[in-house]
Amino acid sequence: MSRRRGAAVAAALALGLGAAGCTTLDNAIAKVPWFTTMRDQPAIRPFEPPHLMPPPGSVPVTGREDSLDLLTGLGEVVNPVARTDWSVGRGRRIFETYCLVCHGAAGRGDGPVTLKFIPPPDLTLDVSKQRSDGYIYALLRQGRGIMPRYGDKIRGADRWHVVNYVRRLQGAGDGRQ
Ligand code: HEC
Numbered sequence: 001m002s003r004r005r006g007a008a009v010a011a012a013l014a015l016g017l018g019a020a021g022c023t024t025l026d027n028a029i030a031k032v033p034w035f036t037t038m039r040d041q042p043a044i045r046p047f048e049p050p051h052l053m054p055p056p057g058s059v060p061v062t063g064r065e066d067s068l069d070l071l072t073g074l075g076e077v078v079n080p081v082a083r084t085d086w087s088v089g090r091g092r093r094i095f096e097t098y099c100l101v102c103h104g105a106a107g108r109g110d111g112p113v114t115l116k117f118i119p120p121p122d123l124t125l126d127v128s129k130q131r132s133d134g135y136i137y138a139l140l141r142q143g144r145g146i147m148p149r150y151g152d153k154i155r156g157a158d159r160w161h162v163v164n165y166v167r168r169l170q171g172a173g174d175g176r177q
Pocket of ligand 1: 099101103118119120121123127128129131136139144145146148150162166
């Protein structure tokens with residue numbers, strides 16, 4: 001074999017090893033139990049469903065929210081946010097952003113758009129005062145009739161801050177209802 005030919009064969013072998021040998025060698029090493037390879041690891045393989053269950057009591061933070069029935073069961077929804085001044089203040093800012101246009105600054109149903117729109121109910125009337133916190137929460141979240149839903153704009157605890165502010169407008173003290 002001439003020197004040139006020898007070099008060419010060596011190069012071809014090296015190339016062949018480089019292209020095919022990498023995975024073959026890898027596969028061979030993975031079969032030997034005392035070598036450490038990254039194949040044996042507690043990873044989730046492609047297309048394998050994760051077998052981890054969420055811890056008990058977890059709640060989803062993404063995805064669709066189930067609709068709340070406005071007529072039944074809402075009395076049992078407990079307001080988890082204490083009606084502190086901070087909560088009421090935050091609720092006020094949100095109320096003034098989204099609700100004031102219709103319900104008015106004091107919640108009396110005399111917001112600026114009511115001149116050209118069907119007036120909403122006065123939230124300070126006894127009939128509204130007797131609603132549960134869960135009812136106001138549900139109404140805010142999913143709307144009703146011509147009242148739009150705000151659940152997609154007002155999220156998480158902010159909804160309860162607004163409930164707390166509506167309660168304050170209705171003249172309620174610091175207790176929860
Ligand atoms: C576009 C005008 C409009 C906006 C904005 C609006 N509402 Fe309403 N709201 C209404 C109308 C109209 C009703 C009556 C709906 C019905 O009875 O079917 C209503 C009803 C309600 C009621 C029920 C009163 C009761 O006793 O049944 C509550 C509570 C309420 N709104 C709270 C809010 C809150 C909180 C916001 C802001 C997040 C808000 N609304 C924003 C128009 C509006």
